[in-house]
Amino acid sequence: MSAVLGCEPEWIRSVSGIEERRFGGEEDTVASMGANAARNCLSAAGVEPGDVGYLICSSGSAERRFPGPGFEISHALGCAEIPVLDLPLASAGALVALDLARDLVRRYQRVLVVASEKMSTIAMMEPVERGVSMLFGDGAGACLVSEEPGPLEMVDSLIAADGKFANDLQLPFGAPLGMNGRTVILQASRKVPRSIEDLLSRNHLKPSDVASFVMHQANLNLIAKVASALGVDSERFFANIARYGNTSSASLLIAASEWLQTSGIRKNEHAVFTVFGAGFQWGAMLLRGT
Amino acid sequence: MTDRQQKILSLINKVTKKSETPSPDESLFESGYLDSFALPDLVAELEEAFSIRIPDSDLNPRKFDSIERIESYLDQRG
Numbered sequence: 001m002s003a004v005l006g007c008e009p010e011w012i013r014s015v016s017g018i019e020e021r022r023f024g025g026e027e028d029t030v031a032s033m034g035a036n037a038a039r040n041c042l043s044a045a046g047v048e049p050g051d052v053g054y055l056i057c058s059s060g061s062a063e064r065r066f067p068g069p070g071f072e073i074s075h076a077l078g079c080a081e082i083p084v085l086d087l088p089l090a091s092a093g094a095l096v097a098l099d100l101a102r103d104l105v106r107r108y109q110r111v112l113v114v115a116s117e118k119m120s121t122i123a124m125m126e127p128v129e130r131g132v133s134m135l136f137g138d139g140a141g142a143c144l145v146s147e148e149p150g151p152l153e154m155v156d157s158l159i160a161a162d163g164k165f166a167n168d169l170q171l172p173f174g175a176p177l178g179m180n181g182r183t184v185i186l187q188a189s190r191k192v193p194r195s196i197e198d199l200l201s202r203n204h205l206k207p208s209d210v211a212s213f214v215m216h217q218a219n220l221n222l223i224a225k226v227a228s229a230l231g232v233d234s235e236r237f238f239a240n241i242a243r244y245g246n247t248s249s250a251s252l253l254i255a256a257s258e259w260l261q262t263s264g265i266r267k268n269e270h271a272v273f274t275v276f277g278a279g280f281q282w283g284a285m286l287l288r289g290t
Numbered sequence: 291m292t293d294r295q296q297k298i299l300s301l302i303n304k305v306t307k308k309s310e311t312p313s314p315d316e317s318l319f320e321s322g323y324l325d326s327f328a329l330p331d332l333v334a335e336l337e338e339a340f341s342i343r344i345p346d347s348d349l350n351p352r353k354f355d356s357i358e359r360i361e362s363y364l365d366q367r368g
Contacts, residue, residue, distance in 0.1 A: 164347065182319065182326045182351035189330035190346055221327050 005130045012134045017220020021137030021245030023120040030059045031072035033140035034116030037253070038077055041142035042112070045150070049077040052144075053108030056085045056101060058093025058115040058249040060171060060278065061122055073114055082108075090117075090171070091216050091277025092159075093249030094141065095285055098273070099157045101145035109147055115249040116140035125176045132179050135219070137245030141253025151260060152271070152287045158199045159283035160191070169278040188222055188276040192284075193229035196274055199284045207232045211269040211289075214259050216276060217241035217251035226274075238263060249277070265289035291357075298360050301339055305331040314357040329354060336360065342367050 001021065002009045012018055024033060034057060042049060057070030068086025085100070087093050094115040101111035119136035145154070165187060168180040192215070200206060207230040215223050220241050227234040238259040247254060252275055265271055269289045276282040291299070295314055302318065303309055305328045318324035324332065329351060337344055342364075353363045 162346070180351075182329060183349075185326040186329050186333070186349050186351060187346060189327075190333075190349065225327060225330065 001134060004124075005128065005134055007130055007134070015131075015221070016135055016246075017223075017239070017241050018135065018245045019242040021243075022139060024118055024138040028118065028138070029069070029072075030062050030116045030118050030140075031069035031076065033118065033138065034059070034069055034073045034114045034142070035076035037116065037140035037142040037250075038073055038112060038114050041144055042077070045144045045146070047110060047144060047146070049079045052077075052079050052082060052110050052112045054083050054085070054101075054104050054111045055079060056087060056097040056104075056111065056113050058087040058089055058097045058113075059117055060088055060090025060093065060248050061117045061119055062086070062088065063118075069116060070114065073116075089277065089279075089281065090169075090248050091218060091246075091251070092275040092279065092281040092283065093277070094143075094252040095157070095216075095273055095275040095283050096159055096281065098143065098145065098154070098285060099159050099283065102154050102157060105145050105147055111145040112142065113145060113253070114140065114142045115253050117248040117250045119246070119248055122171060122177050127176065129176065131181060132177055135246045137247050139244055139247035139250040139254050141250045141257055143253055143256065149290055151290060152265065153290050155270075155286040155288050156199060156203055157283065157285040158195055159281065160195060161279045161281040163279065165280040166278075169280065171278075184280075185219075185222060187280055188218070188282070189225050189229065191280070191282045192226050192274055192276050195282055196226075196230060196272055196284045199272070199286055203286055205270060205286070209270060210236070210272050211265060212259060212263060212271045213237045213274065214252065214256050214271065215274045217244065217255055218246050218276065292361075294361055294364070295357050297339065298336075298357050301335040302332060302357070305335055312357065314361075316357075317355050318357075319351070319355055324354075336364070340364055340367075
């Protein structure tokens with residue numbers, strides 16, 4: 001990537017924490033990557049696609065206006081004729097989907113949340129802007145929200161948005177991604193810690209009570225800044241952006257999956273998922289180990 | 291440089307860990323003196339030093355792009 005963008009790898013590492021990323025091939029689509037992640041998720045959960053009651057798919061990089069990739073994913077998995085909801089939300093999308101799933105699961109028993117992004121197509125669109133293009137990678141993640149016991153219990157969630165900043169992070173039709181990086185960092189640095197503190201406060205918890213934080217993998221420096229604002233060690237924030245780059249809405253679920261497989265969580269320990277993205281939209285979810 | 295501008299400069303130097311003296315109208319971003327990740331720290335320092343709460347709606351990086359602009363914003367806040 002540094003050769004393509006005409007910059008040093010060390011510059012990319014220092015401003016973002018990114019050391020490598022994955023780009024899908026021409027045959028890979030948002031739907032095909034999402035279906036692969038969903039299959040892995042259902043297999044790990046021991047749930048058949050036919051037993052899924054609702055599918056939500058988040059993607060800011062879908063190849064067409066409609067129908068969204070969620071429909072192709074549902075078909076590829078072999079789900080029954082269940083409702084599908086596509087969320088074109090980019091970075092914050094996975095947590096917004098989980099927040100919705102938390103309510104929908106009471107009606108539909110098993111809600112499959114998929115977040116899939118082919119950001120390479122967007123990142124390499126001409127004219128390439130080095131400071132934007134160097135951030136992104138392709139990827140997909142999935143999470144099954146079920147009334148049955150799993151490794152994590154959703155305790156509470158908080159989502160907020162402020163459309164005043166709608167033009168500061170946007171992907172117009174037929175044009176490159178536009179990002180006012182300073183505004184994004186400034187607003188995220190304030191809104192994300194406040195969101196987490198508000199969520200914890202109403203659950204009678206403090207940041208120091210939380211064992212692990214999993215944040216949208218936008219930028220390692222931003223993750224460190226949020227940790228600092230909360231007064232917790234950066235080590236408590238799981239980070240895998242070094243290997244995947246910013247995979248937009250997929251990043252939260254990819255990071256959460258790797259966090260569960262590597263660090264994990266003990267019974268009754270708390271974890272917080274948190275995001276910030278276009279809109280601006282941001283939020284946090286409190287979870288507990290079961 | 292006024293006393294207030296000197297105070298702003300000291301806060302900028304504190305968060306950037308630099309010791310140069312940019313001119314009051316010099317763009318802190320364009321000159322590379324201030325970066326995106328130091329800006330939130332500068333805002334926090336300004337809030338504490340001037341006993342104000344800067345609302346998110348005022349957090350436009352352009353308002354903090356030079357010592358003069360920061361001073362102008364503080365003047366508006368009274």
